[in-house]
Amino acid sequence: MDALVDALGVSWLGFATAFGVVFLGALVQGSIGFGLNLIAVPAIAAVRPEALPAASIILALPMTFGSAFREREHIDRDAILWSTLGRLPGVALGAWIVVVLTAEELATMIGGMVVFAVAMSLVTSRIAIGRGSQAAAGFLGGLMGTSSSIGGPPMALLYQHEPGGKMRATLGATFLVGSGLSLLALITAGEVRALHFQFGLAMVPAVLGGLFASRFFHGWLDRGWLRPGVLAFAATAGMVVILRGVGVV
Secondary structure (H helix, E strand, O other), X not given: OHHHHHHHOOOHHHHHHHHHXXXXXXXXXXXXXXXXXXXXXXXXXXXXXXXXXHHHHHHHHHXXXXXXXXXXXXXXHHHXXXXXXXXXXXXXXXXXXXXXXOHHHHHHHHHHHHHHHHHHHHHOOOOOOOHHHXXXXXXXXXXXXXHHOOOOHHHHHHOOOOOHHHHHHHHHHHHHHHHHHHHHHHHHOOOOOHHHHHHHHHOHHHHHHHHHXXXXXXXXXXXXXXXXXXXXXXXXXXXXXXXXXXOOO
16 A cells, blocks of 8 residues: 555545545435535645546546446436537537636636526526437536536536436436546547556545445435535535636635
């Protein structure tokens, strides 16, 4: 373990902090369908900022696969196709704006979109789930996931009124495809190095532990607490992205 910690360029305290926070993030995402990187990214940024965003995308791969596989009978398969078609241009745009925009401009744009979407979901009726809305959520998720590693809110807001099993499994399946595309885009852009794989893989045990523990919260959340949890975390995600961009977190 000493060799691993040294290779990652962090202290034991830093490693333990990141490991614990990733476990908590996986617990949240396994419970409500998203939230891993919302919680984990600030901690990783504090102990090894050079590992972002690629390491957070790498550690999300087993999380999304596990969520989709565990409740696979509830997956909305149409969402995988149409959100992926929408995600492709979003991923490309996200990779481009990482290079072009400043951190402040990027944070303001992405965080503002999420907070606005949460506000609208509180005062309007539900958005009809169909090809167009799935593609739009995929586009926004690809844009946000590639540029900030927090791509969950758009799809989560679209499925916020659906049963818990369908929401978690569908988000897991679509995020699995989306995370793979975002990682491929960053590799193509030359933004992925050995450190990213080392850090991401070192956090996998924490991800699997949190995913396993989350199964004990499904019953409670599915009795009316899932949507409030989704809205709260989506709003928090938007604010975190804005605050990170201006250097507060």
